[in-house]
Amino acid sequence: MFENLTSRITTVFTSLKRKGYLSEKDVDNAIRDIRRALLQADVNFQVVKEFCQNIKQQAVGERVYKSLRPGDVVVKIVHDQLVELLGQEYSPLKLSGMPPVIMLVGLQGSGKTTTAAKLANSLTKQNYKPLLSACDNRRPAASEQLEILAQKNQIDFNPVDPLSALKSAEKAVEIARKKYLNPVILDTAGRLHIEHQLMEELKDIKSKLNPSDILLVVDAMTGQDAVNLAESFNKELGLTGIILTKLDGDTRGGAALSIRQVTGVPIKYVGTGEKIDDLMQFYPKRMASRILGMGDIVSLVEKAQEVTEQEDAEKFARKLRKMTFTLDDFLQQLQNVKKLGPLENVLSMLPGGMSGLKNDAEISDKQLAKVEAIIRSMTIEERNNPKIINVSRKNRIARGSGNKIVEVTKLIKQFENTKKMMKKMMGKQQKSFSHLTKKFN
Amino acid sequence: MNFWNQINQKLSKTRNNFSSRIKETFSRSTDKISQEQLEELEEILLLADLGPDLTDYLISEIKNENPQDGLTKLQQQLTDILKVDAAEDVLIPTSDKPKVILIAGVNGTGKTTSAAKIAYLLTEQDNKVMLAAADTFRAAGIEQLENWAKKYDFDLIKGQYGGDAAAVVHDSYDAAHSRNVDYLIIDTAGRLHTKKNLMNEFNKIQKVLNNKNCHRCHNLLVLDATVGLNGLQQVQIFNQYIPVHGLIVTKLDGTAKGGCVFPVVHQMRIPVQFIGVGEGIEDFQFFDPEKFVRGLFN
Numbered sequence: 241m242f243e244n245l246t247s248r249i250t251t252v253f254t255s256l257k258r259k260g261y262l263s264e265k266d267v268d269n270a271i272r273d274i275r276r277a278l279l280q281a282d283v284n285f286q287v288v289k290e291f292c293q294n295i296k297q298q299a300v301g302e303r304v305y306k307s308l309r310p311g312d313v314v315v316k317i318v319h320d321q322l323v324e325l326l327g328q329e330y331s332p333l334k335l336s337g338m339p340p341v342i343m344l345v346g347l348q349g350s351g352k353t354t355t356a357a358k359l360a361n362s363l364t365k366q367n368y369k370p371l372l373s374a375c376d377n378r379r380p381a382a383s384e385q386l387e388i389l390a391q392k393n394q395i396d397f398n399p400v401d402p403l404s405a406l407k408s409a410e411k412a413v414e415i416a417r418k419k420y421l422n423p424v425i426l427d428t429a430g431r432l433h434i435e436h437q438l439m440e441e442l443k444d445i446k447s448k449l450n451p452s453d454i455l456l457v458v459d460a461m462t463g464q465d466a467v468n469l470a471e472s473f474n475k476e477l478g479l480t481g482i483i484l485t486k487l488d489g490d491t492r493g494g495a496a497l498s499i500r501q502v503t504g505v506p507i508k509y510v511g512t513g514e515k516i517d518d519l520m521q522f523y524p525k526r527m528a529s530r531i532l533g534m535g536d537i538v539s540l541v542e543k544a545q546e547v548t549e550q551e552d553a554e555k556f557a558r559k560l561r562k563m564t565f566t567l568d569d570f571l572q573q574l575q576n577v578k579k580l581g582p583l584e585n586v587l588s589m590l591p592g593g594m595s596g597l598k599n600d601a602e603i604s605d606k607q608l609a610k611v612e613a614i615i616r617s618m619t620i621e622e623r624n625n626p627k628i629i630n631v632s633r634k635n636r637i638a639r640g641s642g643n644k645i646v647e648v649t650k651l652i653k654q655f656e657n658t659k660k661m662m663k664k665m666m667g668k669q670q671k672s673f674s675h676l677t678k679k680f681n
Numbered sequence: 682m683n684f685w686n687q688i689n690q691k692l693s694k695t696r697n698n699f700s701s702r703i704k705e706t707f708s709r710s711t712d713k714i715s716q717e718q719l720e721e722l723e724e725i726l727l728l729a730d731l732g733p734d735l736t737d738y739l740i741s742e743i744k745n746e747n748p749q750d751g752l753t754k755l756q757q758q759l760t761d762i763l764k765v766d767a768a769e770d771v772l773i774p775t776s777d778k779p780k781v782i783l784i785a786g787v788n789g790t791g792k793t794t795s796a797a798k799i800a801y802l803l804t805e806q807d808n809k810v811m812l813a814a815a816d817t818f819r820a821a822g823i824e825q826l827e828n829w830a831k832k833y834d835f836d837l838i839k840g841q842y843g844g845d846a847a848a849v850v851h852d853s854y855d856a857a858h859s860r861n862v863d864y865l866i867i868d869t870a871g872r873l874h875t876k877k878n879l880m881n882e883f884n885k886i887q888k889v890l891n892n893k894n895c896h897r898c899h900n901l902l903v904l905d906a907t908v909g910l911n912g913l914q915q916v917q918i919f920n921q922y923i924p925v926h927g928l929i930v931t932k933l934d935g936t937a938k939g940g941c942v943f944p945v946v947h948q949m950r951i952p953v954q955f956i957g958v959g960e961g962i963e964d965f966q967f968f969d970p971e972k973f974v975r976g977l978f979n
Binding site: 276279280281282284285347348349350351378379380381382384385386387388389392432433434459461462463464465466468469472486488489494514 | 724727728729730732733787788789790791818819820821822824825826827828829873874875876905907908909910911912932934935936937940941960
């Protein structure tokens with residue numbers, strides 16, 4: 241996500257931070273580089289222009305030149321401006337009405353149908369009982385697509401009325417009332433923002449059903465035109481929020497950085513993958529940190545909490561303290577890491593030079609799989625007490641997991657070493673560590 | 682005090698389309714293009730997704746001209762950029778049938794619709810065409826192509842969800858071969874170019890085709906006209922996995938003028954071959970660089 245922009249801006253910052261004194265020319269050069277980086281990243285031309293003017297205006301104030309660490313001041317200014325661009329605070333859905341209606345709109349191929357299913361899934365986790373309603377009677381098999389996604393994730397579904405999008409939506413609301421489902425999510429047909437007849441269809445649905453949330457789904461890879469289309473939709477329908485999709489590509493962030501600023505409509509969610517869980521709430525500050533290469537630890541910890549059962553975590557912490565953890569526990573921890581998504585994604589949330597780590601991440605994913613295979617080829621006795629693993633057992637494990645004996649030996653050794661190291665650490669920091677585990681549970 | 686409030690007003694100026702703004706810019710003064718005009722031109726080109734590198738290049742090319750010649754030269758330059766000879770004409774059939782056309786691209790660019798449109802175009806020219814639905818990933822991806830096929834009576838070979846796309850390619854090639862089909866059009870699943878595992882699927886498809894002695898598969902990459910400079914990245918990376926022979930630019934009926942094709946073609950030397958201009962099956966044309974650029978300026 242945003243790697244391109246991040247690496248460019250990080251380069252600018254590194255050279256700034258190296259200097260103890262910044263002349264006006266240094267700042268000008270930095271701003272020029274940032275401007276180019278933003279343009280390369282598809283950020284709207286006007287937004288870039290204003291952004292750079294603002295930075296300059298603040299930077300030429302005495303602050304930067306009198307500061308002991310002038311580079312840091314510039315970074316701070318850029319960070320604050322980015323947060324301003326992205327919209328300060330997280331903006332949740334309104335979800336008002338009986339039942340609340342969410343309408344998804346957007347161009348063809350922006351990812352409305354997939355997003356509708358993801359949104360329903362995320363609301364289910366917050367104990368809502370959403371109803372997915374297909375309102376796309378134009379694209380072949382659009383209704384089927386949503387139906388398949390709904391079925392797969394046990395979400396209630398209302399098929400499209402082939403003759404009228406409005407009728408499909410009205411019927412969905414009726415069903416939702418009867419079955420006490422809430423909210424109703426309307427997946428409308430993709431349309432260009434300049435097709436007036438199709439816009440009328442959406443306006444009709446809006447005036448009849450009065451949706452509390454009208455969300456525009458935008459492909460994050462959209463170029464300069466992102467602003468135009470968001471403005472047209474906003475003017476016609478009065479958007480309440482934006483969902484950016486396909487952020488898992490090497491998107492440069494142009495749309496993300498431009499749309500909120502120009503339309504004033506907040507970004508609410510971002511789509512980060514093809515799986516049903518790959519929808520994240522959008523936090524401007526965290527995103528700004530991420531763009532500037534400072535990582536997003538908060539989101540990572542939250543995600544970790546989401547995938548780990550509290551009970552399991554406590555059990556593991558207890559075992560750690562008593563030094564009784566086994567290869568089985570190790571395996572479980574590995575699986576938790578895997579639940580966080582590909583290592584590549586996890587790494588991109590950490591601060592610092594993630595670009596260098598990325599290639600390693602691919603290898604590491606494979607290594608994780610290897611370790612898993614080896615442990616799974618052991619008997620329960622062997623997992624609890626690796627000391628009993630002799631040559632013959634090693635041979636069997638190696639064959640069973642499709643690895644060489646050396647690799648089995650290496651894993652067991654690593655495990656023992658880790659345990660030894662833990663023991664040392666525990667002895668020294670028993671107190672602080674137990675404090676830490678408590679905090680994370 | 683919020684500086685950003687002013688942005689909206691300024692944007693309304695830029696919202697006027699490319700052609701009228703460019704004409705307005707070049708209509709002033711007579712002997713030499715002024716600095717102010719160059720800055721305006723920079724803005725116009727950047728707003729059209731041409732990107733800073735190509736924009737700088739174009740400006741350096743015309744900055745010493747007078748406005749009249751400058752405009753002509755700019756138009757000429759842009760046309761020249763797009764005039765890239767195709768390595769191979771899509772329409773010339775191979776000696777051993779069928780000729781394979783593979784459609785690839787990121788999610789939501791319009792691959793399935795384009796596949797159907799090409800099938801229609803080729804059928805209109807009296808070719809025997811078969812479609813292969815090799816998008817075994819997206820929910821209802823196969824049904825979408827199937828609906829088109831039913832409506833226009835195309836032959837279709839489909840796979841199963843979660844199945845192997847390469848297997849569909851294998852089966853459809855055999856079927857097309859035995860039915861003496863002229864063109865086999867393969868619709869693949871959308872994939873982001875950053876997903877290595879998905880991209881590797883192309884190697885497998887290629888291998889299957891090689892084993893069939895089909896070495897001249899024509900690979901078309903579908904680009905969405907609204908895409909920004911990311912489009913360049915897409916073409917570059919797809920090209921590392923399968924040789925991209927041509928581009929299809931879709932959704933040109935919107936406000937986006939597909940300006941990203943300029944940096945893409947300029948750098949990659951891969952020609953645009955088709956453009957999609959609407960939702961109807963006949964809203965699909967062969968690409969003509971001169972017409973395309975003229976369309977931008979008129």
